[in-house]
Amino acid sequence: MSDTQSELPDRAQLMLRSLIDHYVRDGQPVGSRTLARDAGLDLSPATIRNVMADLEELGFICSPHTSAGRVPTVQGYRFFVDTLLTVQPLDSRSIEKMRIELSLEQSAKDLVESASGLLSGITHMAGVVTLPIHEHALFERVEFLPLSENRVLAVLVTGEDEVQNRMLETEKHHSASELQQASNYLNAMFAGKDLAEVRATLLREMQETRSHMNSMMLTAMQMADQVLESKQNEDYVMAGQTNLMEFQELCDIDNLRKLFDAFNQKRDILQLLDQCVRSDGIQIFIGDESGYQMLDECSMVTAPYSADGEVLGVLGVIGPTRMAYDRVIPIVDATARLLGAALNQKE
Amino acid sequence: MSDTQSELPDRAQLMLRSLIDHYVRDGQPVGSRTLARDAGLDLSPATIRNVMADLEELGFICSPHTSAGRVPTVQGYRFFVDTLLTVQPLDSRSIEKMRIELSLEQSAKDLVESASGLLSGITHMAGVVTLPIHEHALFERVEFLPLSENRVLAVLVTGEDEVQNRMLETEKHHSASELQQASNYLNAMFAGKDLAEVRATLLREMQETRSHMNSMMLTAMQMADQVLESKQNEDYVMAGQTNLMEFQELCDIDNLRKLFDAFNQKRDILQLLDQCVRSDGIQIFIGDESGYQMLDECSMVTAPYSADGEVLGVLGVIGPTRMAYDRVIPIVDATARLLGAALNQKE
DNA sequence: GCTGGCACTCTACCGCATGGAGTGCCAAAT
DNA sequence: ATTTGGCACTCCATGCGGTAGAGTGCCAGC
Numbered sequence: 001m002s003d004t005q006s007e008l009p010d011r012a013q014l015m016l017r018s019l020i021d022h023y024v025r026d027g028q029p030v031g032s033r034t035l036a037r038d039a040g041l042d043l044s045p046a047t048i049r050n051v052m053a054d055l056e057e058l059g060f061i062c063s064p065h066t067s068a069g070r071v072p073t074v075q076g077y078r079f080f081v082d083t084l085l086t087v088q089p090l091d092s093r094s095i096e097k098m099r100i101e102l103s104l105e106q107s108a109k110d111l112v113e114s115a116s117g118l119l120s121g122i123t124h125m126a127g128v129v130t131l132p133i134h135e136h137a138l139f140e141r142v143e144f145l146p147l148s149e150n151r152v153l154a155v156l157v158t159g160e161d162e163v164q165n166r167m168l169e170t171e172k173h174h175s176a177s178e179l180q181q182a183s184n185y186l187n188a189m190f191a192g193k194d195l196a197e198v199r200a201t202l203l204r205e206m207q208e209t210r211s212h213m214n215s216m217m218l219t220a221m222q223m224a225d226q227v228l229e230s231k232q233n234e235d236y237v238m239a240g241q242t243n244l245m246e247f248q249e250l251c252d253i254d255n256l257r258k259l260f261d262a263f264n265q266k267r268d269i270l271q272l273l274d275q276c277v278r279s280d281g282i283q284i285f286i287g288d289e290s291g292y293q294m295l296d297e298c299s300m301v302t303a304p305y306s307a308d309g310e311v312l313g314v315l316g317v318i319g320p321t322r323m324a325y326d327r328v329i330p331i332v333d334a335t336a337r338l339l340g341a342a343l344n345q346k347e
Numbered sequence: 348m349s350d351t352q353s354e355l356p357d358r359a360q361l362m363l364r365s366l367i368d369h370y371v372r373d374g375q376p377v378g379s380r381t382l383a384r385d386a387g388l389d390l391s392p393a394t395i396r397n398v399m400a401d402l403e404e405l406g407f408i409c410s411p412h413t414s415a416g417r418v419p420t421v422q423g424y425r426f427f428v429d430t431l432l433t434v435q436p437l438d439s440r441s442i443e444k445m446r447i448e449l450s451l452e453q454s455a456k457d458l459v460e461s462a463s464g465l466l467s468g469i470t471h472m473a474g475v476v477t478l479p480i481h482e483h484a485l486f487e488r489v490e491f492l493p494l495s496e497n498r499v500l501a502v503l504v505t506g507e508d509e510v511q512n513r514m515l516e517t518e519k520h521h522s523a524s525e526l527q528q529a530s531n532y533l534n535a536m537f538a539g540k541d542l543a544e545v546r547a548t549l550l551r552e553m554q555e556t557r558s559h560m561n562s563m564m565l566t567a568m569q570m571a572d573q574v575l576e577s578k579q580n581e582d583y584v585m586a587g588q589t590n591l592m593e594f595q596e597l598c599d600i601d602n603l604r605k606l607f608d609a610f611n612q613k614r615d616i617l618q619l620l621d622q623c624v625r626s627d628g629i630q631i632f633i634g635d636e637s638g639y640q641m642l643d644e645c646s647m648v649t650a651p652y653s654a655d656g657e658v659l660g661v662l663g664v665i666g667p668t669r670m671a672y673d674r675v676i677p678i679v680d681a682t683a684r685l686l687g688a689a690l691n692q693k694e
Numbered sequence: 695g696c697t698g699g700c701a702c703t704c705t706a707c708c709g710c711a712t713g714g715a716g717t718g719c720c721a722a723a724t
Numbered sequence: 725a726t727t728t729g730g731c732a733c734t735c736c737a738t739g740c741g742g743t744a745g746a747g748t749g750c751c752a753g754c
Contacts, residue, residue, distance in 0.1 A: 046698070069746080157494065242611070251600055253598055260592075378716050
């Protein structure tokens, strides 16, 4: 498996790894001297130079200008994380610390905030965590409260003790007792069922039995439908954005502006995170691989988190392409597990 | 009223105004030549220089270095806004546009977001609006829903059809009917009353009658108290933070980092905004007047907004000290009025 | 296949000169 | 007494040349 034609020779691999190590550490282009000294191979700089020329031809490294050492390219990093990387597993004490930190939080929202804080705090980059969405949440109960003439407040409680309020505009006025009946009916019929299933049933029934349905029933169903139709609002929590300002390579104003605009807008970032939630496992976008221009200088490492077997969301870290992937990956991985576990316990 | 001893001579005032005009426009130190040309006074640069020396002695202007024209100091801006400023009233077409923009929004939250968007959009700086808090909101009704063994969901509806959820931890389990009784009792007793008053009454009663009170009552009151004790969560919405990155004078990374950290933290900014809500009218902090280091290079122009005679919050603009106060002030003023009016209508 | 040597290139830095902008002051003019 | 032109001075920004250092590519020799 060493130097057959299409395979990268071992020592080239070693050198690429060493070069990336160096570059990640101190951000300067790495020259043949340095590598000769530190790569472990006992070779002269001249030899190193030859191999570096090969690596450059393969597109793994490049030099910013003629006499300036080499810098990893996106493809270089890609090859590195795909085939060279050996992650350093997190020591159990750090993990324990994180677990404790998370165990202090009460609500799902607090947990998510704490997790993104942890990510950014440990990595000194930006941490991001999507809010958990329970695709298969259970309908627990619904209550309708009359507010004014034709406005009704619906309160929907789902299986995880999460609560949604919803203001409904109704066509005619409903008395408190009418509403009570409606909610009783729905609660009796659907308590404990899967939300999606509830909705499907509702839609079907509304079509089939519309004609000979008494008005109360109809109202109840319409309301329940209105409550349920709200697609769960996707959103994320981010922490440590300002950490990114410390990195020289991200620091030109134009880039920063694009980045922070994207963070505020949320749309693009959400779309990207959405791609990561599907693939089950660590996902890494390096530089322009993300396809979003504002992240051209950045990398993103994500992992989905799940509780009770169901994937609830995704979390990750955004930082400069020049990041210590071997350190970041296990952190993201561990955080995802811990968050999942913590969410499981709270239920 | 021209040149008595302590009064600043008219032409010095004219010059200060003209100098600030220039400096705000193009950010370069202003020299005597430029001023002689554009200030309107028919004087030679030499004369101008004499007067500028006076202005410098008074602390209104200073030069960044020996041969570099003059720049307004914080005190210079302060004098300018306090005594020289003539605001340009907004033309009614712009106002109408803003009104329409706001009229499209439904909820209070949307309105606030739209308002901060307007502020940042029009001024090209950062817009900030606190969420409205109804100090004298009316208690309308409360409902308690049992969730699990000793957790109860309280839903509080206030006079403006605003809804607060609150999860309560109770010592013992309460049945649905117990809770129903409790809420009936509270609703009968307090509907339509001022929230603060309700709370005061509750506290008093709880002390006086604790001993011979039946357990249901006690529960009801404890719950109501828990619901009400939550200080209304102060918060704000901000838009256009990234606009601030366009200003040269704010653009060093260190400053930006402090600024954006403060925006995320929210605490300090909230404290500052809190000072503005009390003073009724436009409030302006220039440079270090705010007392917060991260705003040393910034100014903030705020106005409280109110509906129905009650002050609900405050909104404003944050930008570089070098801002067109005469343009910004009427914008902030108008936005505050429009937001107040819009909130009034929605109720 | 590895290595030392060598010429070459490019950057970063320093010192220096120069032009321009603006000041402060003074003596003359109004 | 105020205003003005003149003048010397200061300081910044810019550009230029020279130099040191880092690193490369290539080649001939081991």
